[in-house]
Amino acid sequence: MTAELTRAPMRTPAAPASEGPSLRARLLGLGSVFGKTIRDSRRAMLIVGGISAALVLVIAYAIVTEFNTPESRKEIARVIAAVPPIMQGLAGSGFNAETLGGYIQYKYGGFFPLVTGLWSILALSGTLAAEIRRGSLDFVAAGPVGRRRIALEKVLAHATMVFVAMALIMGSLWLAGTAFAALPGDEIPFSAAIGYALWLGLMALASGSVAFAVAPFLGRGAALAIAGGLMFLGFIINGYRTAIPELGRFADLTWFGWTNDHIPLASRYDWTSVGLTAGFAVVMLAIGVEAFARRDLGSTIALPLPRLPHALLGLRGPFGRSLSERLPTALSWGVGIGFFGLMMASVGDTFTEQLAQAPGFRAALETLFPDVDIASTGGFLELVFVEFGLILAGLAGASLVSGWASDETSGRLELLLATPLQRTRWAVASGLGVLVGVVIVMLLTAAGIAVGGSTAGSDFGTAVLGSGAVGLYGGALAGVGMAVGGIFGAGVAGTVVVAITILTWLLDFLVPSLDLPSWLQQLALSSHMGQPMLGVWDVPGIVLCLALAVGGVVVGALAFARRDLRG
Amino acid sequence: MTAIIETEQLTKFYGTHRGIVDVDLVVNEGEAFGFLGPNGAGKTTMIRTLLDHIRPTRGRARIFGIETTADPVAIHRRLGYLPGEFALYDKLTGGQTIEYFANLRGGVDRAYQQQLMDRLDVDPSRRFREYSKGNKQKIGLVVALQHRPELLLLDEPTSGLDPLIQQEFYSVIREAKAEGRTVFMSSHILSEVERTCDRVAIIRDGRLVRVDRVGALRDMAHHTVEIRFTGPVPEAEFRTLPGVSDVVAEDHVLRMRVTGGITPVVQTAARYELSDFVSREPTLEETFLAEYGQEPVAEGAGNDR
Numbered sequence: 022m023t024a025e026l027t028r029a030p031m032r033t034p035a036a037p038a039s040e041g042p043s044l045r046a047r048l049l050g051l052g053s054v055f056g057k058t059i060r061d062s063r064r065a066m067l068i069v070g071g072i073s074a075a076l077v078l079v080i081a082y083a084i085v086t087e088f089n090t091p092e093s094r095k096e097i098a099r100v101i102a103a104v105p106p107i108m109q110g111l112a113g114s115g116f117n118a119e120t121l122g123g124y125i126q127y128k129y130g131g132f133f134p135l136v137t138g139l140w141s142i143l144a145l146s147g148t149l150a151a152e153i154r155r156g157s158l159d160f161v162a163a164g165p166v167g168r169r170r171i172a173l174e175k176v177l178a179h180a181t182m183v184f185v186a187m188a189l190i191m192g193s194l195w196l197a198g199t200a201f202a203a204l205p206g207d208e209i210p211f212s213a214a215i216g217y218a219l220w221l222g223l224m225a226l227a228s229g230s231v232a233f234a235v236a237p238f239l240g241r242g243a244a245l246a247i248a249g250g251l252m253f254l255g256f257i258i259n260g261y262r263t264a265i266p267e268l269g270r271f272a273d274l275t276w277f278g279w280t281n282d283h284i285p286l287a288s289r290y291d292w293t294s295v296g297l298t299a300g301f302a303v304v305m306l307a308i309g310v311e312a313f314a315r316r317d318l319g320s321t322i323a324l325p326l327p328r329l330p331h332a333l334l335g336l337r338g339p340f341g342r343s344l345s346e347r348l349p350t351a352l353s354w355g356v357g358i359g360f361f362g363l364m365m366a367s368v369g370d371t372f373t374e375q376l377a378q379a380p381g382f383r384a385a386l387e388t389l390f391p392d393v394d395i396a397s398t399g400g401f402l403e404l405v406f407v408e409f410g411l412i413l414a415g416l417a418g419a420s421l422v423s424g425w426a427s428d429e430t431s432g433r434l435e436l437l438l439a440t441p442l443q444r445t446r447w448a449v450a451s452g453l454g455v456l457v458g459v460v461i462v463m464l465l466t467a468a469g470i471a472v473g474g475s476t477a478g479s480d481f482g483t484a485v486l487g488s489g490a491v492g493l494y495g496g497a498l499a500g501v502g503m504a505v506g507g508i509f510g511a512g513v514a515g516t517v518v519v520a521i522t523i524l525t526w527l528l529d530f531l532v533p534s535l536d537l538p539s540w541l542q543q544l545a546l547s548s549h550m551g552q553p554m555l556g557v558w559d560v561p562g563i564v565l566c567l568a569l570a571v572g573g574v575v576v577g578a579l580a581f582a583r584r585d586l587r588g
Numbered sequence: 589m590t591a592i593i594e595t596e597q598l599t600k601f602y603g604t605h606r607g608i609v610d611v612d613l614v615v616n617e618g619e620a621f622g623f624l625g626p627n628g629a630g631k632t633t634m635i636r637t638l639l640d641h642i643r644p645t646r647g648r649a650r651i652f653g654i655e656t657t658a659d660p661v662a663i664h665r666r667l668g669y670l671p672g673e674f675a676l677y678d679k680l681t682g683g684q685t686i687e688y689f690a691n692l693r694g695g696v697d698r699a700y701q702q703q704l705m706d707r708l709d710v711d712p713s714r715r716f717r718e719y720s721k722g723n724k725q726k727i728g729l730v731v732a733l734q735h736r737p738e739l740l741l742l743d744e745p746t747s748g749l750d751p752l753i754q755q756e757f758y759s760v761i762r763e764a765k766a767e768g769r770t771v772f773m774s775s776h777i778l779s780e781v782e783r784t785c786d787r788v789a790i791i792r793d794g795r796l797v798r799v800d801r802v803g804a805l806r807d808m809a810h811h812t813v814e815i816r817f818t819g820p821v822p823e824a825e826f827r828t829l830p831g832v833s834d835v836v837a838e839d840h841v842l843r844m845r846v847t848g849g850i851t852p853v854v855q856t857a858a859r860y861e862l863s864d865f866v867s868r869e870p871t872l873e874e875t876f877l878a879e880y881g882q883e884p885v886a887e888g889a890g891n892d893r
Contacts, residue, residue, distance in 0.1 A: 334680065336688040346677065431675040436731060439639055439669035439741075440692040441661050585642040 054161065054171050058178030062144060069140045070186025073133060074193035077125070081197035083534035084124055089203050094119040101127065103382045105264075105375030114284050121198060121207035122286035130217065130286055133190075134224035134277070135256060141183060141229025142248045145309075148175045148233075150241035153319040162318060169314040176233065176306050183222050183229075191218035194286070209286060216285030216295075223298045227276040228252040230305035237312035240321040246353070251275065257361065264375075265368060276301060335454075339437070339447050343428075343454025347421050351458035354417035355465025358410060358491060362466050365406045366473025366481060369398030394555075398474045399484040403554035407490065408529070411547045414462065414495035415522030421458045421495075422502035423515030425451055429587055430512050438586065448578035452503045456496055456570055463492030487553035493566035497546060498522060500573025507577025510587050589616040592739055592770045593638065597647035600633050607633035609794040610647065615772055615787075620765050622781035622802070623774040625791035631774035632672055634791070635743050638772075639669060651739065665693075668737035670728045672744045672774070676716050682727045683712025689731045701734045707756050721748040733760065740764060742773040746780055758784055810847045815857050816840055816864035825856055 042052025050056045088094055101115035113131040117123030149172060152158040162168055191214045198209025232248035239247070255275030262269040262278070272278035276298045283291040329348070335341025373396045376383050386395045386404075394400060428434045428451065438444060467488040474481020498518050506514030525545040532542035542548050546569075549562025593615035600607035608630040615621045625631050636642045638649055640660035649656045651663045676685050686705070690696040705712060708726045716724065725748045732740060740761075746754045761771055761784050775781050781788055782802055789799040823837040826844060829852045834845040840863075846853055850867060857865060 329679075331684075334684060336684060337691055339692075342677075342688065346679075432671065432673060433676055435636075435641060435671045436669065436674055436676070436689070436728070437692070438641060438660075439664055439667070440689060441665040441694075442692055443661050586636070 053174060054166060055174040055178045058148065058175050059182060062179065062182045065140055065144065066182040066186050069137060070189035073136065073186070074189040076129075077190060077193040078197050079531065080125060080129055080534065081121060081201045083531075083536075084121055085201045085203040085207065087534070087536070088124075091204060094204060097124065100382075100385075103379055105372065105379050105382065114287065114289075116284060116289060117206075117287035119206070120204075120287070121202060122194075122209045122213055122288070123284075125194075125197075126217075126284050126286035130284070131256075131260070133221055134228075135252065137183070137186070137221055137225035138228035138252045139249070141179070141225040142232045142245060142252065144179050145176070145229035146232035146236050146241050146244040146248065148179065149313055150236040150244065154241070158318065167314070168318075169310060172310040172313040176310065179229070180226060183225050187218040187222040190221065191215055194218070213285045213288065216283070216290055220280060220283055220285065220295055220298075223295060223302060224276060224280070226302040227298050227305075230302040230309065233309035234305040234312065235309075237309060237316050238322050239324060243321075243324060250357075253357070257364065261364070261368070264371060338450065339442065340450035340454050343425065343451035344457050345454075347424050347454055347458035348461070350420050350424055351417075351461040352465070354413070354420065355462040358413050358417070358462060359465040359467075359469025361410070361413070361469070362402070362406060362488065363469035363473035365402055366398050366470045366484060367476045369401045369474060369481075370477040372401040373397070397483075397555075398470075398477060398481045399487060399554040399556065402470065402484050402487065403552050407487075407550075407552075407554055408547075410466070410488075410491055411494050411550070412522060412526050414459075414491040415498050415518065415525065417462050418459060418495040418497075418499035418502065419515050419518035419522060421455045422499050422506065422518050425455045425503065426506050426511035426514045428511070429506075434586060444582040445578045448503075448507060448581045449574055452500075452574035452577060455499050455503065456574065459492055459495040459499055459570075462495060463488060466491045483556040484554045486556065490550045490553035493563060493570075494547065494550065496570035497566040497573075498569075500570035502573070503577040504573040504580070505577075507580035508584075510584075512587065591615070591650075591653075592617050592619075593621075593649070593651055593772060595638075595647065595649045598634070598637060598644055598649050599646045600637050600642060601645045606630075606794045607642075607645075608637065608791070611791075611794075611796055613789060613796065613799065615770060617770055618765065618768045619787060620761065620771040620785045621773065622785035622788040623772065623791065624776065624778065624781060624788055625774075626776060629791045630794040631791060632743055633794075635669075635741050635772075635774060638741060639664070639667075666737060667739040667741055668732035668735065669741045670732040670743060670745050672747070674724075674728055676724070676727065678717035679715060681713055681715055682710060682719065682723070685716055685727055686710075686712065686730050686734065690734060693735045696735045700736065701730070704730050704733055704760070707760065708753055709756075722750060722753070725749055726753065729757065733764075736767075736769075738769055740769065740771045740773070742771065744775055744777075745773060746775075746777065754780075810845050811850055812868045813844050813846050813850070813853055814864075814866045814868075815842045815862060817842065818861040818863050822860065826853065829853060829856060 042050075042056075044052075046052025047056050049059055051060070088097055098115070098119040101118045104115075113127045115123075115127050118127045149158065152161070158171075161171060166174075194209050194214040194217060195211055198207060198214070202208045228248055228251070231251055232244040235247050236244035255272065255277040258268045259272040259275060259277035259281060262272045262281075269278075272281070279297050280291065280294040282289065283294050329345065333345055333348070335343070335345035376386075376396050383395065386400075395404075428437065428447075434447070437447060467485045470488055471481060471485050474484060498521055501521060502514040502518035505517045506512075525547050528542055528545040529547055531537065532539070546562070546566070549559050549565060551557045551559035551562065591614050593613065595611050595613045598611040598613075599609050611630075611634060623631050623634065633642070637644055638651060638656060640656045640663070643657060652666060654663055656663060677688075680688065686701065690701065704710075708729060710726045710730060711723070714723075716727065719727065725745075729745065732742065746757055749757060758780075761773075764771060771784070773781070773785065785802055787799065787801050790797050817840045819840075821837045821840060821842045823835060823842060826832055826842060827835050831846050831848040832844050832853065833847070834843075836843045844853070846867075854865075
């Protein structure tokens, strides 16, 4: 007798008692990976899109209020044309700068991709990698949705939110052109607003897509560093390609270089380059999706980074430990800002040469900076390095403070303070570790400026000393962060420092633009630094910075000793 | 007996949220004390208050006779602590982490440290972030134990440990107790508390509902009795006996729950022809669950001062 193999009939599961998620939940809520990602990124979208859109309106209003005659517009165009290429630097093309749209494009248009790009990098580096790290993706991936689909839904949701934010910016550009147009040519056509917003969204996605492609291989931290580094590098070298033609070949490898001629608010379009940027983003996102689908979940390639020698691990006590933990962050920021300083200092002689060929511009500068030698490396750095350098110093302070705060937010402090370590001692020692980290950033900045200045063959001594401003400003903000962390909880410390940095930048930028009372600008710490690259120091400001740095540690320590440890 | 931990009406509120309420407790020297309760009952709040990581809303706690808020460092010098959940330095190896905590204590007996690492099978060469949950827990245990503290405060210490390492851990705890050291251990693994502790406290919604010796707690609870008769089941006779409840008759078998003394049940059953009599002693788990259905005891009740 031959046994006949029969397959057991598959049981049909009973019909589910409940219905599936609604369309609304799938699109905007907890009904799908897409919906949840949309839900999670609402706040970020509103912050980036809302603030940028509001800024566009404020800037446009300020421009048409300040320059409301044809003569004043011609003067703007003349001044912009007279600015030597090296001074144009990170601003955009001066094409059609006498119109509202053209001026926005020239003065501010190039900076928005940094903000939106940073958002996209943070979101796309973490959307999968951070979930893997905290373990939640193990649950999601164990569900009935495939990995490829999970990754695709996450990417699509982020892209959707980017374009919603861009729609806000597009709307505000169109509204600004319609509501504030004071002179012929000020109207911003719908096509120009779309052209700018589409470009901005794709620039953001191009930056973020690099992070998304790298994250499955190297993890979130490396993805952030690589994508962020590429974005800032692309922005800087593309900004200086006119002044330093050798940079052009490197700039053309980046999405900033590709779209250099796409300046829609100034009525010049280069849709091919926009398409190229879109194609690049799609390819990188596809790499990220496939890598996530094919690789082991959470398995990353460890980069062969050298480990710190035992002596630098800081195992003797909390100061050394804090400094050792902050060291990689301090070195990264120091090298980054130092490299920026090096680039700027190394073209100081070019600036001097170009300034000699633009006597009108030189005269204008000498009116602004009397009694100083503007035609020097220090003079150039005062004009092009200090403002951006201080923003970077503030952000460096914020990341050092966030690292400091992680002792409490991660729960390490539970164990540390169960040893015979006084709370105040931990707070002071670890706080000093942060301040020494700021000093390292400052020293590397000074080193960058020294190397750059020496290659240019110019006198750079004053400028090297001026890099102390980076340390003073970064230290002051870090001190404020640690005081806030000590009083209200370490979890908010880094965020507060970022907020102060941005607020300070906004004050610096909006008060003159909107003709607001000068005392408002005096609230910004950055306006109390003097002209450090020219050797002119604002003594009360310096004292205030030192007091904030040291006092912040002390206040934070005293407050921390009196409050509950956050669990 | 010297009291190592003493609390008086110890209370902690997080804003309006309840942590612990009016906890009166004494833990004596050389005792292994279990602190039982489900998630959210207040076990971790209690331990963090004892450490002065959080400050009491009212009441007080003393460890080694020192008020916890007055000189926490003097207390910390003499205790070892393992949190329920913790993270350490991702970039340091396990060995470097242990070394750092040893340094914070001014150095430890290296031979004992190595012995602990061997017994708990710790691989000190890997970075902390590369460890599994169980291996991270082992590092935490070495950090807590390496300086031979007089008092061990352990918050769910065997979480994530494999059974072999759990056995080794129990053995370490027994040795600590034998050396006269004190152990205060929170857990919701009842068999673990039953195995290692002398006394146990049960906490519910932030309040102590019972403090007693592990054995007494078990004795005070109910027995499950199953009697198999050769003839008809005299169900009515048993229903009226003191302490008897949940009586169920099925064919020739009678099952019941007996609270308190079992003698009346035995005497009544002896009057009949039986084919079997089984009385099962309750586990601590059953006692714990039974206790959770009761009202809180009055302040200090059951404390063995």
